[in-house]
Amino acid sequence: MLSTVAVGTDGSPTAAKAVEAAAEIAQRFDAKLVLLSACRNSRQPVTLGGRSEELQWVDNPDARMREMLSRTEEKLRERDIDCTSLIDDGDPGEVLSRLAAECNADLLVIGNRGMQRRVLGSVPNAVTHKAPCSVYVVKTT
């Protein structure tokens, strides 16, 4: 039913709840989990996985994002979840939808923060409209 579950995260508490929901779904379906993040300055998508130290730069805001992804990945692996991450720069809604396609996700999980404002342009709203796969909006607010 599901072989790859992707989840968008920016390291925020709301995203942490989405990651936890995605982890439970991945475990339930014995699916791979892919953490997706958008940042502003990375030049190309980089797959983390044991190489994170080499990718960190001092005073680079992206380094913090990569470090967060790497830490989260490690915690999830301790729970026997097959976990990787993808990061790319650009508009978060666009990036998450693009990376979900790139990793052939069957499901993209996202926290709902920003959905109740009803404004166009919140990340979960963009994702629900652009994702190439099913979308799971986790109620975190």
Next chain:
Amino acid sequence: MFKTIVVGTDGSDTADRAVSRAAELAALTGARLHVVSAYRPAAARVGDGSGAEAAQWTVGSDFRADAVLQRTLARLRAEGISVDEHAPKGDSADAIVQVAASEEADLIVLGSKGMRGKRRLLGSVPNKVSHHATCDLLIVHTD
């Protein structure tokens, strides 16, 4: 993981895919499934400018869609899934959100019809539900 799952349907083939997915999740987690198909007299839709796709969510006066829905319910029950049917009068999105709230659902499941292309700004059912749901929402990719 889930105790109560609500799925919205208009009896269409794409909605039926969302129902099937919801049923798989219910079977997997032992959740109770509530199928919501809002009923609105066809005349109430005339000239409200809400567009063809929204109108397609209107069940009740459409016997073919209702037959599809009844077949789906029979199939789910034959599979041993506990399923309740709700056919409230009114707007589909409102009805789905209300049933989810009153049944204290953990999850709403809907097909993605109307979420892409120019319709996205005009208030399709999944879009409206996504902004008002008080629980998790699964939008099943159906188009």
